[in-house]
Amino acid sequence: MANQMYPTVGLKGFKSKPDVEAYLAAFSADEFDTYFQYYHPDINIDIPLIPGPKTISGYHQWAKGHHQIASETLVPQKIIFERDGELVIVQARAEFRGKKGVEMDDFFGWGPVSEGTGPDVIMIVFYHLDERGRVVHLEPGATKLLRKAQVVDVAVSGSAVAGPGSSFQTKDDVRSYIGFFSSNNFGKASEFWAPDLEVRLGKLQVIQGREENVKFFSTQRLNGMDENVTPKQITLDDSCCVLHAEVTFTARKDFPEGYAGMGTTSGGIKTGQRIWNEMMILYDLNDERRVRVVRTYRLSDPVISGPDSQV
Structure with a gap:
């Protein structure tokens, strides 16, 4: 059934790497109607930062506000289709850049953001698909900060969690x-x-x-x-x-x-x-x-x- 608020939802699916690349390009350009085509109408967008429902409308409201602070460009590094076609794993370089007039000391724990500058982050995202290749469940995996916008004079070698040798510290x-x-x-x-x-x-x-x-x-x-x-x-x-x-x-x-x-x-x-x-x-x-x-x-x-x- 078509979504009256988002009429393009569900029109396409991830059938090949070019489909995923087209999705990421539309995401980076904030072309919501374009990349929403790859989403199932009942998608669960399991991003912990979303304060409201994990639906398309809940995500859309959150993403619009988030991208008023900083743009987010996703540069794919690996696109892997699981062999049964029900899962796509994407590793991408996310480049965040502050919008005009923005000054933030800490952007989601990744350091400062200001106009034209921001952190670069490696992230992995899991896209679970239906039989038509539409994304029914989206969940982020690991992230790794590659570069902060500025050099910050803070020691980062210490750790407040459990000691090495019996946990994944490094x-x-x-x-x-x-x-x-x-x-x-x-x-x-x-x-x-x-x-x-x-x-x-x-x-x-x-x-x-x-x-x-x-x-x-x-x-x-x-x-x-x-x-x-x-x-x-x-x-x-x-x-x-x-x-x-x-x-x-x-x-x-x-x-x-x-x-x-x-x-x-x-x-x-x-x-x-x-x-x-x-x-x-x-x-x-x-x-x-x-x-x-x-x-x-x-x-x-x-x-x-x-x-x-x-x-």
Whole structure:
């Protein structure tokens, strides 16, 4: 049903990267009617800063006020379609520049904004799609400040949150965690997990609780399948970590029925075979920057290699 206030809503969808690029260009130009075409009429725009309803009208009112302070130009760096077509992940450089007469000391925690100047921020946004490619749910992921408008004489090396070694304070902490996980040291890996950890493996399987996840992953290894995670890119902020990684499973025994939905059409997985995946893994962090929720997204079809593999 057409939206009388926003008649262009729902006319288009994300079918290819050029569609996403056209959407981002219209967003950067404040052409609301143009980029609203890619939204489902009942979209949930899950931006925490929106004070009212997370609907198109609620977002529109908030965005108009926000962009009276500063323009926002999105320069895409990565556009990734999840293989089932239900999710698009965008990493973009957001360039905020103050409008005429604007003077602000702190713009959303990213430093000062004044006429023609402002911060540059790397951000990741998740667009969940319906069967026509229209955005039904929009949620921001990690952000990272690249550049403030001015050099500010403030020390930034300290931290008021939990100490390093058992939480995601730095990218090195994330790499340490990945090392523990890939080497099957789930005792050390679990130190980075919140007690109420929730791990979502695809759409069907959810494992609740830190101890249950230790048991689950330990059992997977004991059952004969190793897993190695190789980071390609880590994006980290106070509430979220997004990991773009190559994940390789190596079979230490035969899996005639396949493994986790992989190898089911090629006669299963044989001893010594490897299953390569490109994945995006999202870690939601609690106030102590320990992992509260893990969500995994497979970005390509798995590739099986090794003894007697069929390409």
